[in-house]
Amino acid sequence: MQLTGVLQIRSYEKIKEFLNEEHVGRVSSIDPNGFPQIIPMNFVFLNDAVYMHSHVKGEKLDNISRNNKVGFEADRELEFLPSYFEDPHNASLADTLYISVVIKGMGFFVSDREEKTLALNGLMEKYQPEGQYDPIQSNMRVLDAVSVIKIIPQTIHGKYKIGQHMRPDDRIDLAQKILERNSASAIQTLKIMGFEVTPMGLKMTDEPVW
CATH class of the missing domain: 2.30.110.10 (Electron Transport, Fmn-binding Protein; Chain A)
Known part of the structure; x- marks a missing residue:
């Protein structure tokens, strides 16, 4: 690709x-x-x-x-x-x-x-x-x-x-792995990727297109 x-x-x-x-x-x-x-x-x-x-x-x-x-x-x-x-x-x-x-x-x-x-x-x-x-x-x-x-x-x-080249399911899977790895930049990265961390788990807020 x-x-x-x-x-x-x-x-x-x-x-x-x-x-x-x-x-x-x-x-x-x-x-x-x-x-x-x-x-x-x-x-x-x-x-x-x-x-x-x-x-x-x-x-x-x-x-x-x-x-x-x-x-x-x-x-x-x-x-x-x-x-x-x-x-x-x-x-x-x-x-x-x-x-x-x-x-x-x-x-x-x-x-x-x-x-x-x-x-x-x-x-x-x-x-x-x-x-x-x-x-x-x-x-x-x-x-x-x-x-x-x-x-x-x-x-x-x-x-x-930021994962825009991936299929939606793969992007969600990547976001979950980033969340679990819990680096110092993880939350900000997920926000840029279009995800929000909620008590219920990850929620996609938008589909960033730059």
Whole structure:
């Protein structure tokens, strides 16, 4: 069975929702020798672009200055599925439920102070939603002490694997096994899969289609 199409996230709103929830993304730039350099970064997705803040000097900044074609990726492992869910003797059947988004685009350094302020305040709102800070203003000197990298996407591809490729009975069976294994992420994974844990057992609340 070809899963490529089945696993594709078709909803741009779902992609934005995922990026707004994830705290770590990875930006890839090309070094002077043609090798990719991959760095984990905090980020915010605003106005259809990725924004990250950085020191004013560094290898990734040099790379983007020289070649501004970049990659960006964010992912979330929802649940590891041990091989014994299928066959206690066949390790190759181990699998993972996940969500991921991959962007190819162009990287720029934001120089406009209003846009830089928008990005930095967007980062604060994302990572410190409880507030308790003074919003950054465009006339503050702190803007000169940081770089803001903007990635304008050329392509965005999202994938998710939450059992949507399985027959309904098999999905329910998988959900029950996840519940019984009782990992730290099990309840949240089941919710994303469209199940609710009730005193009577598992209940399918919807059929998630992204």
